[in-house]
Amino acid sequence: MTAPGNNYCELDDLAESTEFLAKTRHHIHHNPELSFHEVDTSELVAQNLAQWGYQVTRNVGGHGVVATLKVGHGTRSVSVRADMDALPILEETGLPYASRHAGRMHACGHDGHTTMLLGAARHLAATRNFSGTVHLVFQPAEEAGRNSGAQQMIADGLFERFPCDAIFGLHNHPGYPAGTFMFGSGPFMAASDTVKITIHGRGGHAARPHLAVDPILIAGSLVMALQSVVSRNIDPTQTAIVTIGMLNAGIAANVIPESASMALSVRSFSPAVREQLQQRITELVTLHVQGYGGRVEIDYQQGYPVLVNTEAEAEFARGVAEELVGPARVIAPFGPVTGSEDFAYYLQHKPGCFLRLGNGDTPMLHNASYDFTDGNLTVGAAYWARLVERFLGQEKIA
The missing domain is CATH 3.40.630.10 (Zn peptidases)
Incomplete structure (x- = not known):
C-alpha cells in the first residue's frame, strides 16, 4: 500500500x-x-x-x-x-x-x-x-x-x-x-445455483389414490428430505444453503395431478462444497422420487461462481x-x-x-x-x- x-x-x-x-x-x-x-x-x-x-x-x-x-x-x-x-x-x-x-x-x-x-x-x-x-x-x-x-x-x-x-x-x-x-x-460472496425439478407421477381421482402415483405427496416428502443435505452431508464448518423457493402442482382438490414442479436456490463458498451439493441433491432427488414410484427430470443450472x-x-x-x-x-x-x-x-x-x-x-x-x-x-x-x-x-x- x-x-x-x-x-x-x-x-x-x-x-x-x-x-x-x-x-x-x-x-x-x-x-x-x-x-x-x-x-x-x-x-x-x-x-x-x-x-x-x-x-x-x-x-x-x-x-x-x-x-x-x-x-x-x-x-x-x-x-x-x-x-x-x-x-x-x-x-x-x-x-x-x-x-x-x-x-x-x-x-x-x-x-x-x-x-x-x-x-x-x-x-x-x-x-x-x-x-x-x-x-x-x-x-x-x-x-x-x-x-x-x-x-x-x-x-x-x-x-x-x-x-x-x-x-x-x-x-x-x-x-x-x-x-x-x-x-x-x-x-x-456465494456461488449461486438453481435446480429445477419436475416430478412425474400418475394422475387420478382423489377418491382412488391407490390407483395413482401422487406427485404432490412425493414433492412434500422431498421438501423435508432436502433439508438433510446441508445438515447431514456438508461439513458444519462450511457455509451452504439449500432453499426451496417454488413448488407448484395441481388445479383442483379432487384431482391427483400428473406432475409437480419445484425450484431450488443453492449457495456455497467453495468449489468442493458446490460440487458436493450438486452430487448429493441429484442423487437424493432421483432415488427419493423413484422410491415412491415416480419419475423425475432435474435441470441443475450453475450460476455465478x-x-x-x-x-x-x-x-x-x-x-x-x-x-x-x-x-x-x-x-x-x-x-x-x-x-x-x-x-x-x-x-x-x-x-x-x-x-x-x-x-x-x-x-x-x-x-x-x-x-x-x-x-x-x-x-x-x-x-x-x-x-x-x-x-x-x-x-x-x-
Whole structure:
C-alpha cells in the first residue's frame, strides 16, 4: 500500500456535486431498464463521460460502456466497475422519482452504483490527480443470473482491450449505517445455483389414490428430505444453503395431478462444497422420487461462481476507506455474504476487491419499497476517486 498523502480526494471535494449526483440517480431510477435493455442508461453514461474528456467505448458485451482516461506517464492501470440494470419488480415506494415503467424498478441500487462511479469520473477528469490509466466499466445485465453482463464483457475482450492491474467494485448493503464500508478477503460472496425439478407421477381421482402415483405427496416428502443435505452431508464448518423457493402442482382438490414442479436456490463458498451439493441433491432427488414410484427430470443450472477477493487488493481498498471516512466507519473482516455477484467472473481473471457500502435502515434489496440512499452518492464517488488516485500514485500531475 502506498503511504497516505494529503492531496487525495476527500469527502468535502464532492460536496459541490451533491445536486448533480442526486438528479442523475433520480433520473436513472425514474427510467429503469432491465438486463440486456440498458439502451438509454448506457447512452446517458457515455454522453457524460465523453463530455468530461474520457475515451468512451460503447457496446462492450452488449450495452456495456468503458471509459478510459490516461494521465501522465505512469504504467499502472486500474478498473472500477458499476452495474446499470434494474429488476422486474412493481415499485411501491411512492417517491416522486419512482419508476415510470410498471413492472420495472431499481430495487437493488444499481442506479446508485452507476451514479457514484459517474461522480468519481467527473472528479477525476477535473483534477487529474494521478499518473497512469483508469478504466471505468459500466456493466449491463448483472441481474441476468446466467450469461450475464460480466461474462459477455469478458468474452468481448474487456481485459485485452482495456488491460488493468486490478479491478474493484461495490454493492450497497441495507441494514448497516449509510457510509459504512465493509471488506473481506478470500471467499466473500456465494456461488449461486438453481435446480429445477419436475416430478412425474400418475394422475387420478382423489377418491382412488391407490390407483395413482401422487406427485404432490412425493414433492412434500422431498421438501423435508432436502433439508438433510446441508445438515447431514456438508461439513458444519462450511457455509451452504439449500432453499426451496417454488413448488407448484395441481388445479383442483379432487384431482391427483400428473406432475409437480419445484425450484431450488443453492449457495456455497467453495468449489468442493458446490460440487458436493450438486452430487448429493441429484442423487437424493432421483432415488427419493423413484422410491415412491415416480419419475423425475432435474435441470441443475450453475450460476455465478464464488466471489473471491484477493488479500492485497482487499487490504488496499480497506485502507483507502479508513483514510476517507475513518476506522470507526469501516468493518473488516466482514462476511461471508450469501448473495451472489457476477463480479466474481472478473476476479477469476484479475486481482481485485468487491466491497459493501451500508445503505442505512432501508428495506432489503429486491424489495418493492427499497430505495438507494442519496447520502451515499458523495461518499461512494469520493471513495472511488481516492482509490484511483491512491492506486495510480500520489504525485499530482500538472
